[in-house]
Amino acid sequence: MRPLYVRRTACVTTRAARVNGEEIPVVATSDPFLTALYRRLGIDYPRFFKMDGLSKLGFLASELLFWGDASRFLPREDCAVICFSRTSSLDTDRRYQASMRDYPSPSLFVYTLPNIVTAEIAIRNKLYGETSVYICETYNPHQIFRTIRNTFAHQPLRSALAGWTEYDGDTGEAFLMQIETQAASASEPLLSAGFLTTAKHNL
Amino acid sequence: MIPIGDNILSSLGFSTAENYRAVQSGRTGLCFYEAYPGISEPIVASCIDRTRLDDCFSAAGGNPLEYTPLERAALLSVTFAAEQAGIDLAAPEVLFVFSSTKGNIHLLEEGAEARSDSRLYLWHTAGRIARYFRNANEPVVVSNACISGACAQIAAMRELAAGRFTCAVVVGVDLLSRFILSGFLSLKALSPAPCRPFDSERNGLNLGEAASTIIYRKVREEDSPQGVSLVEGAIRNDANHISGPSRTGEGCFRALQAVLKDHSPDDLAFICAHATATAYNDRMETIALTRAGLHQKPVNGLKGYFGHTLGAAGILESILTIRALQDGVILPTFGFTRGDTDYPLAVTNRMGYTQKTCALKMLSGFGGCNAALLFRKITRHAS
Amino acid sequence: MDELILKLKREIIDVLNLEEVSPEDIATDAPLFGEGLGLDSIDALELIVLMEKNYGIKLKDPTQGRDLFKSIRVMAEYIRENRTK
Numbered sequence: 001m002r003p004l005y006v007r008r009t010a011c012v013t014t015r016a017a018r019v020n021g022e023e024i025p026v027v028a029t030s031d032p033f034l035t036a037l038y039r040r041l042g043i044d045y046p047r048f049f050k051m052d053g054l055s056k057l058g059f060l061a062s063e064l065l066f067w068g069d070a071s072r073f074l075p076r077e078d079c080a081v082i083c084f085s086r087t088s089s090l091d092t093d094r095r096y097q098a099s100m101r102d103y104p105s106p107s108l109f110v111y112t113l114p115n116i117v118t119a120e121i122a123i124r125n126k127l128y129g130e131t132s133v134y135i136c137e138t139y140n141p142h143q144i145f146r147t148i149r150n151t152f153a154h155q156p157l158r159s160a161l162a163g164w165t166e167y168d169g170d171t172g173e174a175f176l177m178q179i180e181t182q183a184a185s186a187s188e189p190l191l192s193a194g195f196l197t198t199a200k201h202n203l
Numbered sequence: 204m205i206p207i208g209d210n211i212l213s214s215l216g217f218s219t220a221e222n223y224r225a226v227q228s229g230r231t232g233l234c235f236y237e238a239y240p241g242i243s244e245p246i247v248a249s250c251i252d253r254t255r256l257d258d259c260f261s262a263a264g265g266n267p268l269e270y271t272p273l274e275r276a277a278l279l280s281v282t283f284a285a286e287q288a289g290i291d292l293a294a295p296e297v298l299f300v301f302s303s304t305k306g307n308i309h310l311l312e313e314g315a316e317a318r319s320d321s322r323l324y325l326w327h328t329a330g331r332i333a334r335y336f337r338n339a340n341e342p343v344v345v346s347n348a349c350i351s352g353a354c355a356q357i358a359a360m361r362e363l364a365a366g367r368f369t370c371a372v373v374v375g376v377d378l379l380s381r382f383i384l385s386g387f388l389s390l391k392a393l394s395p396a397p398c399r400p401f402d403s404e405r406n407g408l409n410l411g412e413a414a415s416t417i418i419y420r421k422v423r424e425e426d427s428p429q430g431v432s433l434v435e436g437a438i439r440n441d442a443n444h445i446s447g448p449s450r451t452g453e454g455c456f457r458a459l460q461a462v463l464k465d466h467s468p469d470d471l472a473f474i475c476a477h478a479t480a481t482a483y484n485d486r487m488e489t490i491a492l493t494r495a496g497l498h499q500k501p502v503n504g505l506k507g508y509f510g511h512t513l514g515a516a517g518i519l520e521s522i523l524t525i526r527a528l529q530d531g532v533i534l535p536t537f538g539f540t541r542g543d544t545d546y547p548l549a550v551t552n553r554m555g556y557t558q559k560t561c562a563l564k565m566l567s568g569f570g571g572c573n574a575a576l577l578f579r580k581i582t583r584h585a586s
Numbered sequence: 587m588d589e590l591i592l593k594l595k596r597e598i599i600d601v602l603n604l605e606e607v608s609p610e611d612i613a614t615d616a617p618l619f620g621e622g623l624g625l626d627s628i629d630a631l632e633l634i635v636l637m638e639k640n641y642g643i644k645l646k647d648p649t650q651g652r653d654l655f656k657s658i659r660v661m662a663e664y665i666r667e668n669r670t671k
Contacts, residue, residue: 035605046624049605077439077457088346090323093382097311100385103639106631109386110446110569113304113348119570122440128457130438131572132354135325135344143341150361155437155461390631391648447627 001153005187008178009163009199010064012037012057014171019064021202034060041067050107051120052092054167057174058083058117059124062161065178066125075126080151081118082162083133084144088114091169117165129157139164141196148179148190157181164200175200204363205430205581207370208288208418209522212280213509214249214411217259222519223526227554231508231537233397233409241381244388247397248379249411249510251276265335271307274328276414277376278335284416285336290370293337298368300343301329302355302375303514309380332374340368349477349568350438351375352517353576356417357436363421370421376414377513384410390446398480399538400504401489401550408479411510415519424581431525434579437461441571448483452491454573455565459495462563462577470579471500472559473533473551475524477566478504479511480538484567489546491573497563503551507537517566521576528562528580591662598658601636602629614658630655642670 010019017024017037026033026040034056038048041063051059062081066072089112096108110116118131130151136143148162163176177199179190188195210218214232215225225232232249239246257267260275263282267275285292307322321327329342343362345354352375359371377383387393387410394407424432439457441449449455474497476488485504492498505520512519527534533555542550564576595609604623612623618633619625630651637643637654643665645651654664 046604046606049603075442081440085346086324086326088325093305093308093311093323096386097382100381103635104385104389105635106386106389107628109389110628112382112386113346113569115347115568115570115572116445119440119445119572122442122571123444126442128439128442128454131347131440131570132438133346134358135329135346136341137324137326137330140341143343146362146365147343147358150358150365153364154361389635391634444626445628 001149002181004149004152004190005180005183006177006190006195006199007180007184007187008065009175010061011173011175012061012064013173017060017064019067045124052111053169053172054089054091054114054165055111055117055120057167057172058165058176059120061174061176062121062125065161065176072125075128077128078156078158079127080130080132080157080160081121081127082148082151082160083118083165084136084163085114085133085165086135086137087166087168088135091167094169121161130155139200141193145193145196152181204360204419204421205427205432206417206525207290207420208284208286210280210284210416211413211519211522212251212276212415213413213512213519214251215508217255218283219522219526223523226505226508226523226534229535229537231397232411233510239384242384242388245395246384246393247395247409249409250379251412270331271310271322273307273376273378274331276378277332277374280376280414280416281332281336281372281374284418288418290418292372295340296369297338298340298343298359298362298371299329299333299338300345300355300359300371300373301325301332302345302351302373302518303328304346304348304351304377305383308382309378312381347568347572348570349511349513350517350566350572350574351514352519352521353436353564353566353574354438355518356433356521356576357438357574359419360433360436363419371419372416373419373518374414374416375515375518377515378412379410392481394480397538398506398510400478400480400506400536401485401502401542401548402539403541403543405480405482405485408481408506409510411512413509413512413515413519415515415522417518417522427581429581431528431578431580433576435462435466435577436574438572438574441573443571445571446569448487448567449571450487452487452494454571455488455491455567456494458573458575459491459497459563459565462575463495466561466577468497468500470559470561471497472528472557472562473501473503474563474565475520476502476504478506478536480506486543487567488565489543489548492548493546498548501533501549501551501555503534503536504539505534507539517564517574521564524562524564525578528578531557533557587662587666590666591658594658594662594665597636597640598633601632612658616657618655618657637665641665643668
């Protein structure tokens, strides 16, 4: 088994954003926090406004991980996107269900699939690699660690964005890690599930 | 890893044998519904006989009142597959892997109370299935839209290779609801007539209900005298659009390349495509197969028999692919008459026979995800 | 007609979540799809819903949209002639 390293972690909630545990200062505006963060980061990607809550969270966390990476838009197949979630797309499911009373909305229906968040990240960064979503009752570091290792064990991956994406309508959180097979200067080895427990706890 | 038990529970029957026979004799489970409850237009779909489901579930010792119809279908499918496998599903070395696109989503319609109903969560449904069989391991739940059934088999393959488990119960299920039907209608993806995979006159898909199960056991091929094993699996993304298939078949082509990296295309007996019968999906797969140099291989699609069974499709269609490969037959593509002329593909519309040893299963879904699985027949002289 | 055109632009911005677009940014005679607004196939389906929901126009065949969504003006003219609400 090749060793894995975590280069960077990013966490975006509906109230705050952090990279490697450090908070990104965002000046409060009349916009919702995620929109304010989008503007603060100077992103020019109008698709953002079409996304549902789960996708916005995951998208912004991935933006923070790729921040300043000059090669980020080069198409590549050796980077996977792996998300874990408890509530899946249930918030959008409810909104689509409400639209059914009137005229069912095709754009809401598409977001009733929880893997759309992985697609949004793949589309933005031209990632042709594996995209996978797993649903689990809780943030289970053992299962997440095992699944990440299994994903790397069976294909020539060099990196992955992996983590917890959760949105229930009021609160939400995307905690993503940039995982690589090569050690970088500030990266930490991903040796056990314990890392995942500590990393999330420290946020 | 090899299947030691399987089951298909669909409109065409409640066992793999029943379904396999129906497909071979050219029967379809698709029916015309003039007025499906809550749906404003007539639809064509394939539905599980609910009375038979409840009767069989009761006969198998289950209490229908304790489970939703979706759970009953999944539980019954696993029960039948386990009878064939003859293993103890409660054993700690057995892992459940669950595949469904929308699970018990119909409960949302039952009012505000359902807003906090835990049965809406896929992990909850998977947990109930594992606990019914007294299995204490936390099930793996994959949720990658329409390729989930392939992802579940890939997850099982990886978990078995990692060593902690020796058997994986891979179960997929989806039933129809207003939620799902109205959604596909809003996408203008449904055909008002029986679907016609790969046909030049195809104009959309039909939806179908199914539960299907494969129980895989980890074995060294040389220890297994016969059977078909799942040897490769890959998932790739189009990185193009959240719902529309790539015009270059990008992710699909890359998934095909990945599973054939160490295998010769000369051994391919046939390819079972996703073949939903929408204009764009079938075109996308045709382009991907052409790019991969596989356009002269026999290709079939099974949605003319079952409709698109969503989270069950990857498992159901893999079971029939495995069966056909084992018997050296190539199943016909129900609904296909004549293909697109600009991209010729060798789509089968009658039973074929083959001596070759490998078969491919392809799937594609929303979110630009694509999967390919490679199955290989274990031959006696393998060493 | 100008009023309908402005109303339509506002509705499209709203229903397609074109957050950073204002009605003045949408040229009345420019193609809606292709370059410019960056609309896609799901947006086209949402426009079909909009036609039915706001103007009572039911498009039988989704390919009808291709001709109809050529520009805001074409859409507005079709609405004026065919609206039932």
